Amino acid sequence: MDTPDRSRPAEADSISGADRVFPTLTEKQVARIAGHGRRRPTTRGEVLVELGARAVPFFVVVTGEVEAVRPGEVTETLIVRHQSGQFSGEANMISGRRSIARLQVSEPGEVIELNREQLLGVIQTDAELSEILMRAFILRRLNLIARDLGDVVVVGSMHSAGTLRVTEFLTRNGHPFHYVDLDRDHEAQELLDRFHIDFSEIPVVICRGTSVLRDPTNARIADCLGFNEAIDRTHVVDLVIVGAGPAGLAAAVYGASEGLDVLVLESSSPGGQAGSSSKIENYLGFPTGISGLDLTGRAYAQALKFGARVMVTTGATRLACDGQRYTVDIGDGPPIRARAVIIASGAEYRKPALERLSTFEGAGIYYGATPMEARLCVGEDVAVVGGGNSAGQAAVFLASTARRVHMLVRGPGLADTMSRYLIRRIEENPSIVLRTRTEIVGLEGNNELERVRWLDHQTAETESHDLRHVFMMTGAVPNTRWLERCIALDEKGFVKTGPALSPEELASAKWPLARPPYLLETSRPGIFAVGDVRSGNVKRCAAAVGEGSIAVAFVHQALRQ
Numbered sequence: 001m002d003t004p005d006r007s008r009p010a011e012a013d014s015i016s017g018a019d020r021v022f023p024t025l026t027e028k029q030v031a032r033i034a035g036h037g038r039r040r041p042t043t044r045g046e047v048l049v050e051l052g053a054r055a056v057p058f059f060v061v062v063t064g065e066v067e068a069v070r071p072g073e074v075t076e077t078l079i080v081r082h083q084s085g086q087f088s089g090e091a092n093m094i095s096g097r098r099s100i101a102r103l104q105v106s107e108p109g110e111v112i113e114l115n116r117e118q119l120l121g122v123i124q125t126d127a128e129l130s131e132i133l134m135r136a137f138i139l140r141r142l143n144l145i146a147r148d149l150g151d152v153v154v155v156g157s158m159h160s161a162g163t164l165r166v167t168e169f170l171t172r173n174g175h176p177f178h179y180v181d182l183d184r185d186h187e188a189q190e191l192l193d194r195f196h197i198d199f200s201e202i203p204v205v206i207c208r209g210t211s212v213l214r215d216p217t218n219a220r221i222a223d224c225l226g227f228n229e230a231i232d233r234t235h236v237v238d239l240v241i242v243g244a245g246p247a248g249l250a251a252a253v254y255g256a257s258e259g260l261d262v263l264v265l266e267s268s269s270p271g272g273q274a275g276s277s278s279k280i281e282n283y284l285g286f287p288t289g290i291s292g293l294d295l296t297g298r299a300y301a302q303a304l305k306f307g308a309r310v311m312v313t314t315g316a317t318r319l320a321c322d323g324q325r326y327t328v329d330i331g332d333g334p335p336i337r338a339r340a341v342i343i344a345s346g347a348e349y350r351k352p353a354l355e356r357l358s359t360f361e362g363a364g365i366y367y368g369a370t371p372m373e374a375r376l377c378v379g380e381d382v383a384v385v386g387g388g389n390s391a392g393q394a395a396v397f398l399a400s401t402a403r404r405v406h407m408l409v410r411g412p413g414l415a416d417t418m419s420r421y422l423i424r425r426i427e428e429n430p431s432i433v434l435r436t437r438t439e440i441v442g443l444e445g446n447n448e449l450e451r452v453r454w455l456d457h458q459t460a461e462t463e464s465h466d467l468r469h470v471f472m473m474t475g476a477v478p479n480t481r482w483l484e485r486c487i488a489l490d491e492k493g494f495v496k497t498g499p500a501l502s503p504e505e506l507a508s509a510k511w512p513l514a515r516p517p518y519l520l521e522t523s524r525p526g527i528f529a530v531g532d533v534r535s536g537n538v539k540r541c542a543a544a545v546g547e548g549s550i551a552v553a554f555v556h557q558a559l560r561q
């Protein structure tokens with residue numbers, strides 16, 4: 001039988017003041033919430049929300065006490081007790097995802113109960129309560145993450161590409177998990193034995209204490225955790241946005257906050273390229289910089305707050321142009337029908353033509369430099385390939401923990417487009433060795449990268465280095481394969497919009513309207529393109545966010561016509 005662990009919860013204070021995480025509402029605030037829901041009595045021991053419940057109501061305690069606990073096999077961990085004037089819930093109140101704790105009554109009394117739609121109504125209409133509730137929900141989720149209090153256990157090894165992928169997926173989705181490292185943790189073997197798992201099957205994801213997933217795809221994890229299950233795919237939405245990077249998330253925030261019914265499709269997890277940036281220092285309003293994960297995590301929460309729905313691991317596979325111009329196919333299930341479309345599918349790293357590159361992806365070859373990758377190469381030599389902004393940012397970031405960073409640039413110097421502040425930091429950092437006219441010509445190792453060969457074009461000499469981590473930052477190619485010549489693209493595959501579309505391109509696309517395409521509108525009316533995927537776009541977060549927000553103004557106009 002479970003033995004309750006009734007020690008005082010080590011909550012909140014570590015991340016922010018307890019009054020911000022577990023505030024007590026004033027009588028007036030409680031009365032305003034009561035107007036949206038119903039009052040009801042509670043009885044001792046009553047379970048208000050079960051662990052894993054799909055529809056999670058929101059409660060304000062009027063009298064008595066309720067507690068959030070994390071049931072375990074042996075002990076029950078107390079997360080927090082809510083007393084009179086306090087309220088339940090965390091980030092899943094906004095996302096509509098399953099409950100990751102049990103909420104039960106510890107002292108009988110009375111509560112006010114709201115369903116998710118009623119709660120969203122409060123958040124969208126009451127600015128004061130919105131701030132208190134949103135801040136508390138987000139900080140509570142951060143606390144659950146900090147305390148490993150999730151419903152997922154990942155058993156893996158930091159030397160396995162799959163483990164990096166799975167932990168990155170859960171992190172980007174803001175889902176708390178407990179990580180058990182096979183290389184270091186004594187619990188690990190016991191866990192593997194208990195679930196009859198072979199070492200070769202890692203990473204293993206134990207999902208909601210019941211399903212054991214062996215080396216699962218991200219989509220399988222999303223399925224198990226019910227990330228997409230609250231989303232109705234059958235009705236026609238006002239606006240479908242393809243891609244949840246900065247551009248798509250900005251469009252979702254503006255679209256949903258301006259009353260549009262918005263559905264975002266994301267083939268991987270929210271954040272896009274920005275999510276893989278260790279620190280963005282030139283985004284307006286963050287003088288000390290902000291990690292890409294934080295920036296896009298906030299944007300994601302903001303989009304959900306206004307009622308946008310985001311389907312993860314659900315890529316658009318085709319945009320139908322044959323009469324039903326606003327139909328987007330997704331891998332399985334019915335196509336998504338929408339009255340307008342914003343293409344925000346961005347770009348992804350160009351992969352150099354190197355033998356065995358895919359063997360070492362995630363096991364020595366990385367396309368992003370975040371604290372997750374940095375942890376793998378503390379005190380070691382690493383190579384960063386590329387001369388643009390993202391390469392510069394990665395080199396400076398990695399130099400703070402790696403022994404030496406070899407920055408390999410094929411051209412004669414750093415790119416003209418690199419920000420001045422980054423160039424100075426690279427020049428002044430003794431741990432960064434800039435190697436111009438140099439390119440990698442060989443990757444060696446068994447399952448993990450062990451050695452790298454690079455060619456110095458100035459001396460025509462090839463050097464071999466025992467180096468286990470290479471960061472590929474070599475420019476990007478647009479994610480437009482799914483558009484299949486449905487709309488006009490430029491010679492590099494980026495989507496052409498507005499004034500960039502020639503009369504010939506419009507004629508060949510059979511542009512049907514008397515007016516020319518709006519700024520950001522593609523060669524099909526009502527279909528817009530924003531951010532890195534757009535031809536002529538400046539590849540920066542601010543540009544992506546700006547375009548995402550502007551496009552919504554044109555969506556309104558297109559919908560009115």
Ligand SMILES: Cc1cc2nc3c(=O)[nH]c(=O)nc-3n(C[C@H](O)[C@H](O)[C@H](O)COP(=O)(O)OP(=O)(O)OC[C@H]3O[C@@H](n4cnc5c(N)ncnc54)[C@H](O)[C@@H]3O)c2cc1C
Binds near residue numbers: 248276344
């Ligand atoms: C490491 C790194 C550091 C950077 N640092 C900075 C910086 O300091 N400052 C700055 O201003 N900019 C920086 N950038 C650039 C900035 O991140 C990009 O300009 C920005 O992310 C572009 O946003 P986006 O939404 O247009 O596209 P993306 O960020 O590329 O997002 C596109 C999203 O669409 C999804 N997607 C793709 N295809 C499909 C499909 N078929 N269906 C559904 N979804 C799909 C992708 O998974 C992705 O999530 C950096 C980029 C990188 C990679």
